[in-house]
Every structure is written in structure tokens, then in C-alpha cells.
Amino acid sequence: MAELKKRRSKWYARIRIWANNIRKEHEIQIPLKTKSKVTALERLFIVNKYEPDIKNGLSFTFPWEHNDSQVKVTRFTVNDAINEWILHRVKIGIRPRTLEINQNGLDHFTNAIGGNCPLEAVTVKMIDTFVDYLQHKGLAITSVNIHIRTVKAMLRHYWKREQLDRVPLIEELKKEETNPIYITDDEFQLIMELNWLDEFYKRVFYFFRETGCRLREPFISKLDGDWLDIPNLSKGKKPRSIKLSESLKTIYLELMDWNKNGYGSTLVDPADNISKMFKKSLRSTNADESKRFHSLRHTFAVRRIVEQVPVFKIQKMMGHSSIVTTEGYLKLDLKRLERDFPSVTYKPVKSGFRDTSIRDTDKEYHAVVDGIMIN
16 A cells, blocks of 8 residues: 655655565655645545556556646657657767767657657567667668667666566677778878878878777867867777877867858768768779768777777777777788888878878877877
């Protein structure tokens, strides 16, 4: 039976529930919306009529909670759960890009199974329907698994808060291991020699190759003297600082001015513009279609491997949350890497643009590699 409980002069009906026949108890408190104990007892009598159903997971709204005189069943739907979970993630500071990915995955989820079914009614079969839906849309395995993890994270959120008794079995699709995809010196040189490509983009591509920054990291970072401070809002969720050489600092300041006052300020997503321009450049050089902007980050890592920088140091340079991620670069064939990156053997490589202060020289190369420090 429900019991009365007083909190800050108001009364609540407290229902104690034992979960899953284990020695763990939680309780539900239903506001009685009154300071009068007599009125509270009257309303407690009504609550007790529905106590068995409440213990079985149903939610109700009572007459004193709305203008209707009837007791109504309240269902916590998938749509309700999504809206509440996204709002929670906004409040705890999840970065906007991650929220966008989460929302995209959950939109797919409601398209596949519907958003009006109760959250507790989500089954393994529904998850399978969701996965089939994603595959039918032609999404890559990596994208499918990202959306699967989003749904799993949301369900576990409610399970931890005892709003769900269980989380259905959710398994990611198996994916064959693939090597990191990088840009060779020759491929990068071809991009630097493209006549139609604006010199600004060439300098920006060079900046990303020499710093290992993720696409959006420069836009959320701050320059402190010669140091580029990257906050924990990035994917690795660990702050780190990169010491920039004079030429790289010049490029960074130019990029920030482009973003705030130049062409970038007129774009919905300036970072996306840079990524697409790099992909267009790759296609102009007939590079493999598997290569993309993120390949510049892989390129930074494999160049460090060729130079025999310790893997734990590369992990810190790149801001990987786990060294297992960094160790993936060790699987590459070192002989092939040395052939793909002759500049790492300290042979000057043409930069593709005429500003001698940002050419890929030995001095410049060492300034970038040795100038990275982790907080």
C-alpha cells in the first residue's frame, strides 16, 4: 500500500517497489498537491486503487494534476524518451556535433519502429527492424553501428534510472578490420600543385596534416601565445595543447579570420566546406575514393610512426582516449610507409605554394613534431 510522505509542507504518496525479485528497492513518489493532511489521505485512497498497476510499470495522472476529473494512464513513449534524453545531454554539455549525430540516429529509430509506442515495449525484434531499416537505406556498417550505439546509450540511461526494468539485447554489426587511410607525400604534392585550388585551402590542408587536428578542433580552440589549446569538447574528451610554429600559427590566424570575417562566415558549416573542398581536390588528382579529409589526421599519425615516435606519445599528440586506437597504426607496413613518406627522412619536399615560411622543410617539420605538449 502507498504511504504518506511529507516534503516541504506538501504531501506525497510513496509507493515502494522491489525490482526483479532482488534485494533492491526503489520508490515512486506521486505529488498529492496539497498541504492538508485530510485532503492528502483522501487522495492517497485514490492512488491505492491503482497501486498494483503502478508497480507493474504503468503511469497515471490524477484529477488534482490536471483539469480533468478522470484518472488517466500516462505512457512514456519513445518520443518522450528521446526528447528528455537529448535535453539531458544538452544540459551536461555534450558537444553539438555529437548531439546532431544522436538526433539523426534517433530519427531513424522512430522512422523504423514508430515513436508512440511505450519505451518499455521496445523489444529485440524492434531493434532488428531498426537495423534492417538502416541497412536498407544503404548506410555503411560504421554508420549503422553509430546509430545502434546511440539507441543503446539512451535505453541504458533509463535503465540506470530505473525507468526501465531491462535493456533488450543490442548487438553491433561485425566489421572487418581496415587499415588507416592516409595521404602519401606524392598525393599531397599533387593537391598542392592544383591550379584551380585557392592557396588558402592549400595552407589549411597543410595545417591539418602537420597538427593532426580533427576537422572541427581549430574552431573550438583558443590560441595562447604559440600554443593552440584544444578543450575537452572534442571527440577524445581530453584537453590537449599543440605548440605551433610561426608558419602554422599564421595559417591558424588566417583560418580564424576566414571563419569570422571572410567567406567562411557566410557558410552554414565552414568546417564542412573545408572537408568537401579537400574531397574535391582528391578527386581532381584521381586519388582513391576511400580517401577523405580525416585521412589528413591519419597522415599525421603514420608520419610519426615512420619517424619512430613512441606510440604512447602519438596517443597524447592525437588526443586518443585509448592507446588501443593508436596501436592500430602499428599494423601498417613500415617499409611501405617509408616509401610513401620520403619527406620524413628529412628530405625537403616542395610545398606547392610560394610562401617560403610555410614550406615543408626539416626545420618546419621538427617544429611541429617536437612542439606538441599535452596538459
